[in-house]
Amino acid sequence: AQTVTQSQPEMSVQEAETVTLSCTYDTSESDYYLFWYKQPPSRQMILVIRQEAYKQQNATENRFSVNFQKAAKSFSLKISDSQLGDAAMYFCAYRRYQGGSEKLVFGKGTKLTVNP
Amino acid sequence: EPEVTQTPSHQVTQMGQEVILRCVPISNHLYFYWYRQILGQKVEFLVSFYNNEISEKSEIFDDQFSVERPDGSNFTLKIRSTKLEDSAMYFCASSEDKGGTDTQYFGPGTRLTVL
Numbered sequence: 066a067q068t069v070t071q072s073q074p075e076m077s078v079q080e081a082e083t084v085t086l087s088c089t090y091d092t093s094e095s096d097y098y099l100f101w102y103k104q105p106p107s108r109q110m111i112l113v114i115r116q117e118a119y120k121q122q123n124a125t126e127n128r129f130s131v132n133f134q135k136a137a138k139s140f141s142l143k144i145s146d147s148q149l150g151d152a153a154m155y156f157c158a159y160r161r162y163q164g165g166s167e168k169l170v171f172g173k174g175t176k177l178t179v180n181p
Numbered sequence: 182e183p184e185v186t187q188t189p190s191h192q193v194t195q196m197g198q199e200v201i202l203r204c205v206p207i208s209n210h211l212y213f214y215w216y217r218q219i220l221g222q223k224v225e226f227l228v229s230f231y232n233n234e235i236s237e238k239s240e241i242f243d244d245q246f247s248v249e250r251p252d253g254s255n256f257t258l259k260i261r262s263t264k265l266e267d268s269a270m271y272f273c274a275s276s277e278d279k280g281g282t283d284t285q286y287f288g289p290g291t292r293l294t295v296l
Contacts, residue, residue: 100284108270110224110287156224160285167212167276168226168237169285 067092069159071172078147079180085132086142086175088157096162099133099140100169104154113155116140118162144177152179183207185288187273193294194263202258202291204273213256214274214285215248217241224272230256263295 068091078084090099101113116124116133123131128148132141144151157172186205194200206213215227229236230248247259256275260267270292274285 102287107289108218108292109289110272110274112284112286115284158224167229167283167285168214168239169216169224169274170226171224173223 067094067097067159067161067170069157069170069172071157071175073175074173075176075178077178077180078144080147080149082147083143083145084147084177086144086155086157086177088140088142088172090138090140090157090159092138092159092161094161098160098162099131100158100160101129101131101142102156102158102171103151104156104174105150105152110156114142147179149179149181152177183209185273185275185286187271187288187291189291190289191292191294193296196265196295197262200260200263200293202260202271202273202293204256204258204288205254206256206273206275207277207286208254210275210277210286212236212276212278212283212285213248213250214276215258216272216274216287217269218272218290219266219269227258227271260293263293265295268293268295 070089097118099116103111114126128145130143154174156174158169188203213230218224228238228242245261270290272290273288276283276285
């Protein structure tokens with residue numbers, strides 16, 4: 066079974082600085098998708114960024130980028146120019162590319178605090 | 182921008198009562214999901230639904246749970262006889278197609294409190 070591990074329960078960053086959140090995963094599949102979701106205090110799950118495993122190029126979305134290391138099964142999220150609104154729980158998630166299951170498997174999350 | 186909606190936002194019920202959580206997925210989406218998140222824990226998959234039947238369900242999704250798409254827009258999760266441990270945030274999600282590049286978009290969640 067696939068597992069997702071986020072080893073940093075909490076992180077903090079100064080406003081305008083850069084922070085990196087770590088995620089590792091375990092799978093025997095070669096094709097899959099990885100996601101970062103943000104959960105602010107409202108508890109809604111908001112997609113931040115998505116990476117297809119078959120793509121070597123790291124995904125970027127404005128101030129958010131990933132460092133995808135397929136061989137190492139690592140998928141970290143970098144937030145540049147951190148803003149107060151970035152404060153939230155961040156969940157890393159895995160999904161198989163094909164097969165009978167399209168479910169997301171989540172890590173336990175990292176709580177990000179942004180200090181003014 | 183289309184979004185997944187869920188009602189109610191907060192449901193309080195007595196142990197043993199039945200509850201129905203409602204979701205309206207994004208209109209052109211074909212795959213529907215329920216997840217739950219017990220306070221302070223990670224989000225867990227409950228069930229996926231496609232073409233009016235369950236595609237996959239987790240161990241959590243026992244006989245007390247059921248899902249239904251009663252019409253062309255709603256997707257419901259029923260808990261037949263609630264237990265204290267069912268207290269959680271329940272998220273509905275939908276995606277446009279199976280596999281491929283399809284992202285699951287989440288609703289705002291329903292907080293279920295079982296007393």
